Amino acid sequence: MTAMVQDILGSQLGLSLCFIAVSILVILTAVAYCIYFERKIAAWTQDRYGPNRVGPLGLLQPVADGIKFILKEDFVPGRVDRVLFHVAPMVAFIVAMIGFVVLPFGGRIRWPWMEEGTELLLQGASIDIGLLYLLAVGSMAVYGVVLGGWSSNNKYAFYGAMRAAAQMLSYEIPMGLALLTVILATGALRLESIVDAQVAHAWNLLLHPVAFLMLLTTALAETNRAPFDLAEAEQELVGGYHTEYTSMKFALFYLGEYAHIITASGLLATVFLGGWEPVPFTRLLAGTTWGGWLHWIASSTSPLAGLVRLGVFGGKIAFFVFVFMWVRWSLPRFRFDQLMRLAWKGLVPVGMGMLAVQGWLLYRGTPVHWSAPVAEVLLLVIAGAVNVASGREITGRQASLLRAASVRGEVGGTPAR
Amino acid sequence: MTSGGWVYVTYTVAALGALALYLALPRGRASHRTAGFVFGVASMAGLLTVLRYGLGDPAASNLYFLILSFLTVGGAVRVVTHPKPVYSALYFVMVVLATAALAVLAGAEFLAAALVIVYAGAILVTYVFVIMLAQQSESAAGALTYDTTAREPGWSVVAGFVLVATLAGVILERPWPAAEGEAGVAASNALSIGREVLTRYAVSLELAGVLLLVAMIGALAIARKPVPTDEVPPPDETAPPGETGRRVRPF
Structure with a gap:
């Protein structure tokens, strides 16, 4: 019996399957609790109590919510496209749940009963094109929204789906550019290699601060979160693409959104925050007492260190999930033209510039260089200066539209010059 | 056979x-x-x-x-x-x-x-x-x-x-040439494709890029009409109601 367990845990396939099984359970729970924390953080921002009735501190609220969702009537409105109406929530949820497998959760470990020199990866799957896999899965997420909105046969739901499709298509491009910059710097598509490169040099957050900001922005847009939640703008579209959904079908959309947020947070933590490394530059801290512990966490192959690394990575994910919620309750929603302008006239040109700088550094043979962050910040400053010099705010209303509106008498005052 | x-x-x-x-x-x-x-x-x-x-x-x-x-x-x-x-x-x-x-x-x-x-x-x-x-x-x-x-x-x-x-x-x-050995597969997939595309098929790659650029500019040229709102006439005199604002004729 013991030998069998040792065999299963000692093979990469067995360990990965166990890891996937456990992580699905953990993530489903985390997703349910994300809703609780969303409400608590909203309450905190707005100076309220938030859910505090079910269980101590309201901690059993997700359970109550789940029971309520299951007991609600599962209503299918008339004249909907029945097949797609049922398929859409499944697509949304499945696509959101399959991104996790490639995230490098715990680094390399070696069980005590294994031979010296053999190592296992504490993660679901280690594939050569991990980053591309995440992008591919992320690009499929739009189908759940679009199919749900269209099949409902409701104009508000359909508007939401249309907005989501246009938004996700537009923000995939700057997301790709930001990730390409990092890929050029580390020379790897495998997510563990990206983490290893950060442990060996410095966190990409320090090397590519602007790429980090860009990925954070596009991650907010890709997950349909405020300030990019036009797809479900309550004031205009009732509920957006899920207006007609009830019961667990609605819950699947809702849970899928939070699963998507967790995946995006994992991507951010992996690519820019050094994955499972507790603090940057642990390799320089090896000699000191406390730093030695940190170095041990980052580099040891003992299962205990792997467990601590899991905690570190989970903590980083939790931090980003908090940032997502913080942003949601702090910033107002973009208007649609502002959204498009930010992507195509703001993020894409800056991303191209970053890519050019990084390509030049690679051509010089120094892909990791202190000039990268300087050049990126400089690019941001130049972009701001161009914006100011052109006299047009990047998020401002299109001047010609404003003039036309004032000519038609739709806005007061004389035509602006 | x-x-x-x-x-x-x-x-x-x-x-x-x-x-x-x-x-x-x-x-x-x-x-x-x-x-x-x-x-x-x-x-x-x-x-x-x-x-x-x-x-x-x-x-x-x-x-x-x-x-x-x-x-x-x-x-x-x-x-x-x-x-x-x-x-x-x-x-x-x-x-x-x-x-x-x-x-x-x-x-x-x-x-x-x-x-x-x-x-x-x-x-x-x-x-x-x-x-x-x-x-x-x-x-x-x-x-x-x-x-x-x-x-x-x-x-x-x-x-x-x-x-x-x-x-x-x-x-x-x-x-067909026989499939390359395991060594070819082990060396990163993306790496070998990138190497091939940028050496052997570099001209085709460039041509495809130019083609896409031309297509994009063409699409912009067809789709985008100028919106001459700067010279919009005052609404009360020249233009009858309903025709103010945009003066764009599609063709």
């Missing part, structure tokens, strides 16, 4: 497939779906026979390969035969996903990911988007004739037959 003999078998299989498609194409009421399905299955079986015994490819007895190829071919048939355009586009998505999975089976992970990102994630989303804009999920008029009736089914099937037969013939006749 010689390679020449197998070519004729392939032509027969392609002809069977063409017949199946011709029968399966929507023709309003009088459709021959069942007959089309039977011929289609026969054609698939013939195709697998050619693959297994003509090309000697062991992939033909791989269960995953069988499932995925049936999904791909069946999805492709449904793309052209389904009476609802949105479902056609979604079957197209299925074809792309199944093809990507086939690429993974063949060890071409990078190709698979690129296929999903570019086709399923970007191009087909716009297809679905445009079709959905044009058609609500349940139109009051019911199914439309131009969706339920194929236009020129005979000629399109003949064109498809010629294309498939030629491709299959070339695939059978050409001596």
Whole structure:
């Protein structure tokens, strides 16, 4: 019996399957609790109590919510496209749940009963094109929204789906550019290699601060979160693409959104925050007492260190999930033209510039260089200066539209010059 | 059987497939779906026979390969035969996903990911988007004739037959280089593709880039009309109500 367990845990396939099984359970729970924390953080921002009735501190609220969702009537409105109406929530949820497998959760470990020199990866799957896999899965997420909105046969739901499709298509491009910059710097598509490169040099957050900001922005847009939640703008579209959904079908959309947020947070933590490394530059801290512990966490192959690394990575994910919620309750929603302008006239040109700088550094043979962050910040400053010099705010209303509106008498005052 | 003999078998299989498609194409009421399905299955079986015994490819007895190829071919048939355009586009998505999975089976992970990102994630989303804009999920008029009736089914099937037969013939006749050893696979997929594209096929890559740029500029030139709101006349005098603001004439 013991030998069998040792065999299963000692093979990469067995360990990965166990890891996937456990992580699905953990993530489903985390997703349910994300809703609780969303409400608590909203309450905190707005100076309220938030859910505090079910269980101590309201901690059993997700359970109550789940029971309520299951007991609600599962209503299918008339004249909907029945097949797609049922398929859409499944697509949304499945696509959101399959991104996790490639995230490098715990680094390399070696069980005590294994031979010296053999190592296992504490993660679901280690594939050569991990980053591309995440992008591919992320690009499929739009189908759940679009199919749900269209099949409902409701104009508000359909508007939401249309907005989501246009938004996700537009923000995939700057997301790709930001990730390409990092890929050029580390020379790897495998997510563990990206983490290893950060442990060996410095966190990409320090090397590519602007790429980090860009990925954070596009991650907010890709997950349909405020300030990019036009797809479900309550004031205009009732509920957006899920207006007609009830019961667990609605819950699947809702849970899928939070699963998507967790995946995006994992991507951010992996690519820019050094994955499972507790603090940057642990390799320089090896000699000191406390730093030695940190170095041990980052580099040891003992299962205990792997467990601590899991905690570190989970903590980083939790931090980003908090940032997502913080942003949601702090910033107002973009208007649609502002959204498009930010992507195509703001993020894409800056991303191209970053890519050019990084390509030049690679051509010089120094892909990791202190000039990268300087050049990126400089690019941001130049972009701001161009914006100011052109006299047009990047998020401002299109001047010609404003003039036309004032000519038609739709806005007061004389035509602006 | 010689390679020449197998070519004729392939032509027969392609002809069977063409017949199946011709029968399966929507023709309003009088459709021959069942007959089309039977011929289609026969054609698939013939195709697998050619693959297994003509090309000697062991992939033909791989269960995953069988499932995925049936999904791909069946999805492709449904793309052209389904009476609802949105479902056609979604079957197209299925074809792309199944093809990507086939690429993974063949060890071409990078190709698979690129296929999903570019086709399923970007191009087909716009297809679905445009079709959905044009058609609500349940139109009051019911199914439309131009969706339920194929236009020129005979000629399109003949064109498809010629294309498939030629491709299959070339695939059978050409001596393919043996697959590279494990070393080639182990060295990163993306790395080897990048190396090939930027050395051997550099000119093609550049040409494709220029082509895309020209297409983009052309699209902009066609789509974008100037909006001369700076010279909008005062609303009360020159222009009658309803024509103020934009003075753009499309042609």
